[in-house]
Amino acid sequence: MQVEIQSNRAACAKALSCWxxxxxxxxxxxxxxxxxxxxxxxxxxxxDSMAIYRxxxxxxxxxxxxxxxEVPHHMIDILDPTESFSVSRFREMALARIDEIRSRGxxxxxxxxxxxxxxxxxxxxxxxxxxxWGFREEVEAEVKKYGEEPLHQRLRVLDPLSAHKLHVNDRxxxxxxxxxxxxxxxxxxxxxxxxxxxxxxxxCRVFTLRHPRAILHERIANRVASMFATxxxxxxxxxxxxxxxxxxxxxxxxGYCEVIEHLAGRRTLPETMEQTxxxxxxxxxxxxxxxxxxxxCEFVELAGEIPPEKTAETILERGRARAV
RNA sequence: GGCGUUGUGGCCGAAUGGUUAGGCAGCGGAUUGCAAAUCCGUCUAUCCCGGUUCGAUUCCGCCCGACGCCU
Numbered sequence: 303m304q305v306e307i308q309s310n311r312a313a314c315a316k317a318l319s320c321w322x323x324x325x326x327x328x329x330x331x332x333x334x335x336x337x338x339x340x341x342x343x344x345x346x347x348x349x350d351s352m353a354i355y356r357x358x359x360x361x362x363x364x365x366x367x368x369x370x371x372e373v374p375h376h377m378i379d380i381l382d383p384t385e386s387f388s389v390s391r392f393r394e395m396a397l398a399r400i401d402e403i404r405s406r407g408x409x410x411x412x413x414x415x416x417x418x419x420x421x422x423x424x425x426x427x428x429x430x431x432x433x434x435w436g437f438r439e440e441v442e443a444e445v446k447k448y449g450e451e452p453l454h455q456r457l458r459v460l461d462p463l464s465a466h467k468l469h470v471n472d473r474x475x476x477x478x479x480x481x482x483x484x485x486x487x488x489x490x491x492x493x494x495x496x497x498x499x500x501x502x503x504x505x506c507r508v509f510t511l512r513h514p515r516a517i518l519h520e521r522i523a524n525r526v527a528s529m530f531a532t533x534x535x536x537x538x539x540x541x542x543x544x545x546x547x548x549x550x551x552x553x554x555x556x557g558y559c560e561v562i563e564h565l566a567g568r569r570t571l572p573e574t575m576e577q578t579x580x581x582x583x584x585x586x587x588x589x590x591x592x593x594x595x596x597x598x599c600e601f602v603e604l605a606g607e608i609p610p611e612k613t614a615e616t617i618l619e620r621g622r623a624r625a626v
Numbered sequence: 627g628g629c630g631u632u633g634u635g636g637c638c639g640a641a642u643g644g645u646u647a648g649g650c651a652g653c654g655g656a657u658u659g660c661a662a663a664u665c666c667g668u669c670u671a672u673c674c675c676g677g678u679u680c681g682a683u684u685c686c687g688c689c690c691g692a693c694g695c696c697u
């Protein structure tokens with residue numbers, strides 16, 4: 303345990319020495335990131351839970367091949383859409399990439415909006431057991447029969463602290479908490495206590511692009527419209543033809559989920575587009591909730607049309623000014 | 627022009643002579659191996675005017691709008 307904390311600390315320190323560019327979806331991270339990477343002589347590590355999938359290009363608004371050729375990118379196109387993924391795998395792989403990039407004498411810039419991944423990098427992850435899907439399905443079946451209440455009841459005995467923190471209806475976390483005691487004999491709250499060291503924004507370089515909400519909504523509308531205009535539906539059709547089903551994680555992606563329903567004939571195209579728009583907005587809102595809550599995040603307010611290279615320069619200036 | 631139906635919050639949609647469903651969207655929060663997921667919280671409206679009534683969103687009349695039918 304002591305060793306784990308040590309290595310966790312070391313890993314966090316390593317991550318904290320990198321540059322980060324984050325922000326809600328459709329906020330212009332890709333463009334700014336490219337400029338910033340050039341200014342820093344950096345390579346980019348994607349901080350995005352869906353861009354890791356091959357063949358999911360249009361709907362994830364992945365950087366184009368040309369953009370990826372301009373600056374070396376990592377953690378993009380590393381999984382088939384049938385493979386599942388997890389935060390911890392992301393973290394492990396990303397940490398390895400940091401070393402690799404540094405060994406070339408280059409700077410590291412993370413670009414992306416997956417907030418949980420960001421937090422895992424900045425604050426660490428306890429060395430807990432991976433998901434046990436057999437166990438989860440068993441418990442899931444119980445919930446179906448008896449509801450969440452008995453689950454919560456059980457957790458109150460095994461891990462009162464977590465039970466107190468979790469809402470009765472928060473089935474996923476209830477199950478994970480149970481899973482951890484079941485697998486390790488120790489409550490998840492015990493493990494989690496060790497890893498919540500917040501860093502002040504001034505002591506790191508986590509820049510968070512932010513637009514006024516109305517403008518962000520406009521940008522989202524434009525992005526969704528252009529996705530559908532450039533063959534998003536065909537992309538998803540291709541995936542389904544080839545793989546039938548996407549992995550548990552890939553299938554959750556905004557837009558993909560909706561288009562799959564459409565291709566199955568359960569939804570018209572206009573409904574699908576509307577639903578994709580709505581879900582993208584909700585996604586963006588949740589992302590911003592995350593960023594507000596992470597002390598590491600420093601907001602870069604973008605009122606009006608600011609050219610990406612200008613924003614990159616602003617960030618560079620601010621980031622260089624501090625000793626990290 | 628006549629007759630009929632109808633008018634509930636941004637949208638959908640119940641109900642009721644007095645205790646003002648619900649859903650969606652929006653907004654806020656949570657978030658440690660499914661995270662672009664998931665969970666929680668929040669929003670208080672009955673077209674206008676008049677009448678009946680202790681009390682009207684609910685009953686009556688009228689106005690306006692919508693829809694339908696007829697001439």
